[in-house]
Amino acid sequence: MSTIADVAARAGVSKATASRALSGRGYVSDDTRDRVETAARALSYVAHSSATSLATGRTQTIGVIVPSVGRWFFSELLTGAQETLLENGYDLALFGVPERSTARRQVLDDVLPRRRFDGVIVVGIEPDSPEMAQLLRLGRPVVSVGPHTARMNAVSIDDAAAARIATEHLIDLGHTEIAFIGGATEADALTLGDARRLKGFRSAMDAAGLDGRSSVAPAAGTMPSGYEAAVDLLGNRRTRPTGVVGVCDEVAIGTIIAARRLGIAVPTELSVVGIDDHQHAEMFSLTTIRQQPREQGRAAVRLLLRQLDDPDAPVEDVVAASALVVRSSSAAPR
Amino acid sequence: MSTIADVAARAGVSKATASRALSGRGYVSDDTRDRVETAARALSYVAHSSATSLATGRTQTIGVIVPSVGRWFFSELLTGAQETLLENGYDLALFGVPERSTARRQVLDDVLPRRRFDGVIVVGIEPDSPEMAQLLRLGRPVVSVGPHTARMNAVSIDDAAAARIATEHLIDLGHTEIAFIGGATEADALTLGDARRLKGFRSAMDAAGLDGRSSVAPAAGTMPSGYEAAVDLLGNRRTRPTGVVGVCDEVAIGTIIAARRLGIAVPTELSVVGIDDHQHAEMFSLTTIRQQPREQGRAAVRLLLRQLDDPDAPVEDVVAASALVVRSSSAAPR
Numbered sequence: 001m002s003t004i005a006d007v008a009a010r011a012g013v014s015k016a017t018a019s020r021a022l023s024g025r026g027y028v029s030d031d032t033r034d035r036v037e038t039a040a041r042a043l044s045y046v047a048h049s050s051a052t053s054l055a056t057g058r059t060q061t062i063g064v065i066v067p068s069v070g071r072w073f074f075s076e077l078l079t080g081a082q083e084t085l086l087e088n089g090y091d092l093a094l095f096g097v098p099e100r101s102t103a104r105r106q107v108l109d110d111v112l113p114r115r116r117f118d119g120v121i122v123v124g125i126e127p128d129s130p131e132m133a134q135l136l137r138l139g140r141p142v143v144s145v146g147p148h149t150a151r152m153n154a155v156s157i158d159d160a161a162a163a164r165i166a167t168e169h170l171i172d173l174g175h176t177e178i179a180f181i182g183g184a185t186e187a188d189a190l191t192l193g194d195a196r197r198l199k200g201f202r203s204a205m206d207a208a209g210l211d212g213r214s215s216v217a218p219a220a221g222t223m224p225s226g227y228e229a230a231v232d233l234l235g236n237r238r239t240r241p242t243g244v245v246g247v248c249d250e251v252a253i254g255t256i257i258a259a260r261r262l263g264i265a266v267p268t269e270l271s272v273v274g275i276d277d278h279q280h281a282e283m284f285s286l287t288t289i290r291q292q293p294r295e296q297g298r299a300a301v302r303l304l305l306r307q308l309d310d311p312d313a314p315v316e317d318v319v320a321a322s323a324l325v326v327r328s329s330s331a332a333p334r
Numbered sequence: 335m336s337t338i339a340d341v342a343a344r345a346g347v348s349k350a351t352a353s354r355a356l357s358g359r360g361y362v363s364d365d366t367r368d369r370v371e372t373a374a375r376a377l378s379y380v381a382h383s384s385a386t387s388l389a390t391g392r393t394q395t396i397g398v399i400v401p402s403v404g405r406w407f408f409s410e411l412l413t414g415a416q417e418t419l420l421e422n423g424y425d426l427a428l429f430g431v432p433e434r435s436t437a438r439r440q441v442l443d444d445v446l447p448r449r450r451f452d453g454v455i456v457v458g459i460e461p462d463s464p465e466m467a468q469l470l471r472l473g474r475p476v477v478s479v480g481p482h483t484a485r486m487n488a489v490s491i492d493d494a495a496a497a498r499i500a501t502e503h504l505i506d507l508g509h510t511e512i513a514f515i516g517g518a519t520e521a522d523a524l525t526l527g528d529a530r531r532l533k534g535f536r537s538a539m540d541a542a543g544l545d546g547r548s549s550v551a552p553a554a555g556t557m558p559s560g561y562e563a564a565v566d567l568l569g570n571r572r573t574r575p576t577g578v579v580g581v582c583d584e585v586a587i588g589t590i591i592a593a594r595r596l597g598i599a600v601p602t603e604l605s606v607v608g609i610d611d612h613q614h615a616e617m618f619s620l621t622t623i624r625q626q627p628r629e630q631g632r633a634a635v636r637l638l639l640r641q642l643d644d645p646d647a648p649v650e651d652v653v654a655a656s657a658l659v660v661r662s663s664s665a666a667p668r
Contacts, residue, residue: 061427068413069403069409069412069413069416070406070409070410070413070613072404075403075404075409076404078403078428078430079402079403079404079430082403082428082429082430083430083437086429086431086437086440086441086445087437091427091428091445091449092427092428093395093425093426093427093428094412094416094425094426094427094428095416095420096412096413096416096417097420103417103420103421106420107420111420111425115425223614223617224614224616224617227617254617257617260594279404280557280558282558283557283558283561283588283591
């Protein structure tokens with residue numbers, strides 16, 4: 001197996017120059033880079049990342065912690081983060097560990113301190129949790145994706161605004177009986193993001209003088225949970241609202257499926273609005289607030305790489321754009 | 335920062351023993367392990383994985399290549415693989431790279447040869463592709479998940495049998511006009527797995543003497559694509575089948591949604607059967623053939639770790655179980 005010394009000798013440069021040319025870090029002229037790359041190819045030279053790592057102090061690997069790999073938001077975010085890391089020569093070490101799981105404790109207590117990741121991206125972690133404090137104590141760049149309280153490097157959307165805009169869309173169409181489906185089935189499980197969406201719904205209803213006519217049906221943020229909550233809510237003809245704001249698109253789609261099962265026409269008898277613009281939103285003609293988790297994953301990586309380039313870079317709090325997308329699940333009430 | 339030498343001195347053992355005790359590799363007595371762990375905790379010792387890696391020749395990292403992170407099958411598989419790797423002290427380096435993408439070429443040509451992963455798990459790669467040959471040339475353990483042809487370490491289901499059982503279920507109920515939705519919209523994009531499912535469908539129809547009454551509506555393996563193909567297929571009352579086998583659950587669910595839109599009652603006017611037991615199958619009461627991608631991810635890791643423990647272990651070809659799950663999307667034709 002060829003060494004970096006063999007490559008340097010063949011290219012007629014020093015080992016340090018050959019290493020710079022191949023790693024892409026530090027300046028070498030184009031001509032030198034070409035000579036070194038040609039020599040490396042001729043010798044079938046392959047850099048050993050472990051040795052490179054000891055030499056540079058970098059592992060070129062970023063740890064990413066998500067509560068689930070399968071949910072749409074997280075998988076889109078992972079896709080964006082991984083693409084951007086790959087473009088920049090970094091690997092993504094994946095930790096899909098549910099909240100309050102043993103695996104999650106293991107990752108935080110044991111794996112992260114041992115592995116010398118260059119930085120960590122953490123998704124959907126509660127900002128005032130002991131976990132966040134533990135991550136920051138690692139002394140490496142950390143970027144948070146999701147709602148947060150403290151000033152830190154983070155990417156989020158304005159959750160309250162998203163829910164307020166969704167609710168105002170129904171109010172503008174003339175709806176007065178509007179329900180919010182989502183939040184949490186247990187009070188202690190209410191996430192900061194869902195709490196802010198609920199608050200945004202209530203503030204829109206309050207501002208329109210409709211606070212007495214709003215109702216909240218708790219549901220987890222999944223299609224089956226939204227379906228079940230909607231069957232209960234819509235099943236009672238006397239208390240049935242004419243508009244529903246889902247805490248997320250999966251809940252809103254569960255609501256549309258429940259309405260179809262119950263023979264309630266969308267949008268003539270029921271308008272439904274979601275938040276996300278999930279991959280299935282279009283198929284269900286769902287009016288929604290678009291957030292782009294893939295872009296949020298890209299933005300998180302850019303924030304992290306900036307910290308790696310310049311440890312003194314100022315803290316940046318990116319608020320990702322979201323916009324109302326009107327499809328045919330919402331209309332004026334009959 | 336404490337070193338392994340500090341830990342060894344405090345515990346009164348050799349550096350090699352301290353290293354064995356902390357890495358979990360190689361024998362040490364329980365008493366010694368306790369002494370070393372106590373010393374490591376007292377000194378806040380954290381192993382450096384790069385240094386460990388140079389010493390052991392292992393990076394404790396497995397590269398996993400999937401064509402997409404977001405699709406249900408792949409995200410379930412990733413979840414199972416990552417859990418099992420974590421349990422065994424390994425990290426998962428994620429490469430979600432679509433077929434025929436530049437990123438995929440970069441991973442195969444550049445990233446994998448440079449990174450010293452202990453092994454690679456690759457999902458849904460065509461067995462006779464140049465990519466598979468390239469992977470095997472890495473000289474490290476490779477496990478393939480998905481249909482394959484050559485004898486290699488692999489996890490798959492019997493795709494032909496899955497589709498045959500789904501089709502036979504409809505034939506047993508009395509259906510004679512049965513369509514298969516799926517395959518591929520372009521001939522050169524037909525995957526080995528889909529080709530085998532199509533073959534399983536045709537062999538069941540042939541065996542029942544119904545080969546003249548089968549039809550195939552091409553679709554990609556997604557819900558929207560299944561929906562579109564079903565709208566075309568079911569829209570024509572004269573050629574409408576009474577039963578549909580979807581190449582996967584996403585296509586079958588798209589078919590059910592299309593039927594609802596067209597006012598065709600499932601199962602009284604149309605029976606639909608899928609393959610997967612997708613997370614949404616139950617919500618759509620979908621009769622399906624259950625395959626368990628999370629278990630397949632676990633099995634792939636176990637196969638890989640076995641190769642790492644014993645490079646001479648015989649090649650093993652795991653065929654994962656699949657079973658008919660009858661729900662209410664299928665019934666006898668009227």
